[in-house]
Amino acid sequence: MKKILVTLTSIILCLPLLMGMTPANQNKATQIQVVLHKIAFPEGELPQDTKNTGKIDDQHAELLKNYHGLNNVTFDVFDVSRKFYDLRQQGLTVEQAQEQLAKLGPNKERVATGVTQNVGGEDGTLAFSLSSTSTQADGKDAVYLFHEAKAPDYIKEKSKDLVVVLPIYDGDKVMSKIHLYPKNERKTTIPPRFTKVVTDGKANYNFGDKISFTVTTTVPADLTDYKFYKVTDQADEVLHFNPESLSVTIDGKDISALFEKTIRQHGFELNFNDMKKLEPYEGKTIVVTYTDTLMSHDKVDAKIVNTASLDTDFDKIVKEVDVKTGGKRFVKVDALDSSKKLANAEFVVLNRKGNYLNQEKNGFTWTNDVTNHNVVKLISDKNGQFEIRGLAYGTYQLEEIKAPTGYVRSKEKIFFKVSETSYNQKAGVLKVVNTQERRKIPKTKKPHTGIFPKTNDVFNSKLIWLGVFILFGVVIAYIRNKKEKNEE
Structure with missing residues (x-):
């Protein structure tokens, strides 16, 4: 997984355009929602601190596309409003007061606690509903500190405390829902081995061919901290998955009882949700074989991609293979x-x-x-x-x-x-x-003229030869007759 250069906030350093303070008599106590999106980063890939806008679509949200949300992290929320205003009276700026409060950590005014979990398909989510004003600060705008109280053992160190000063603005509008992105760096783990190949090694096929694929993954040697292990396959729209061809084995034995299966037209999903069932196979290799049928001849000279991914609590590994026609x-x-x-x-x-x-x-x-x-x-x-x-x-x-x-x-x-x-x-x-084709010239018949043949006709030619023969006979007779007279 490539290292993301974009960075995540550790404390909320809010610009004047984004927040401000209003006298208590101008504010009514209302509830605001703060949503935490807890992200775990591999060791060495923890991004630098940067400012947080509080929006759900800022640069921090992009991190969730490349890294996992982290469940089972406990957060406590503390009201630090009184101390914040004391620091402000001492001449500290808003940003300086926030930094100071983050260093001081929790006080005794805990107002909420919760644990990150999967919400709406996103891991590492935790939402708090908090008052926009503080009773300990005589109804002034509230200031809250978010403290990570407990994290899984594989986490290298807890995230820094986050300090939020209300209200936070989006332009000139007060935000009623604020999104924060606390981060953790986990200890180095060895990613599971994960491969995908075209089984017969070919790269091109006929329209209608059944193409065989093989996916393999090695079960981690220690599943203690794993909560899920999911293999997903998604093929190009011209490749249709053949459900009857799916085989999932370890050492040649079917392991269908270990996972939940979801079948789609262009792929499937195998969810190993019960790690207790998978523990006896630690270190073993899962072999997944199946076929897709090439159902179109429209994608010519173009890559027809088949993607497999492995998602765990710690890793997202993606492998692609492609075929062509x-x-x-x-x-x-x-x-x-x-x-x-x-x-x-x-x-x-x-x-x-x-x-x-x-x-x-x-x-x-x-x-x-x-x-x-x-x-x-x-x-x-x-x-x-x-x-x-x-x-x-x-x-x-x-x-x-x-x-x-x-x-x-x-x-x-x-x-x-x-x-x-x-x-x-x-x-x-x-x-x-x-x-x-060659043009054929039709033969024309010569008209028959009876006893008067035309010049060059066959009949005319015979008469000529007959005349020659008669003339030749007359000459011979004349010569003989003259010779006889001379002898007398």
Whole structure:
């Protein structure tokens, strides 16, 4: 626990704006309430003295957020009005008179006594109802000394006496309820060992995964001065606690009889209120195991925090662990013109085992049946964009099952990686391309023209070859006929 530099008052040194004295004949005897908030500080962390405004929301109240209120402290209240006014007549200022009275300590005029306890959930609280005027000072404004009469044995030394001079003002208004913050420094104690871990050591999960946590704490070796011992677990809103998974053991044996259990949607509270039951286990380790289900895929690339705390009479120990889930963004574009975004392409997601991403009521699962009606289908929007969220870190594949109109469906699977920054980084947007379908030119039939074929037609070509053959035959016959005549 870090040391708080803010300091607490030991005596009430009230400025003129905050208090004053009024002649008795101008005041009627009324009751004012003084509320003590007793705070215990570890050895070496006792803050310095500082002025107290009497308000409930001043800097002293902040100390209660970091330190415990201390119960079972006895305070006596003494009327020291007569001595105060005697000191004032001797020429002492209000502040000087207060300091002197604090050094003198209690007198014989005890008017009230009480013991600090838990009031409204706050430990170390004690309220006194006191008269605003003093009979021993002839009805003048009362001056009270608050003396710590008894404290637990583990307290190093008692707090200094507090002197309050009435009335105390908040601006120009008399305060009817005054808050004081006496402090104690306790003897050094060894804080209980307290840990919290993700049981399987992983740091990232799929939407719908059950995440196992383990909390351990060592019971103090001496519980004599302990009045309570409380373990609290509070998870992020996207983590839902599974009550049936809660197990609390010592040496492997269930110890449910030792505590009171409070279950909440995002956590639990274990109150060990009966220290007598816990004493046989001094020095032993309490092991708490349970699971939370990741019920949302909205928190991508962000810490999903699970906090455990141990509260005792002396210590407040807080341990945090966090898990994450990831995602990936894509854009569907034309293969030749990446500025052209393609809508209505459909994809499914596969893991390394070749199973398809499936979404049930409480999260993702994996199936080997692509026809399952729960298989997650990613469809590109009018800007070509589509995405997947809620995946554990790792490598996955996209398989296109429907191409945009006018494009060829890609038969190759596209690998992509989910990591801590894969979703939110601009550079992480993966372009998925499609090629346009080839245009088919229809064949046109040539019209039939009967016996008059067109030039270059097949029929016309045959006639030409026939003419060549006849001509060739005529030439051969002519040559033979001429040769025979020459021989005669």
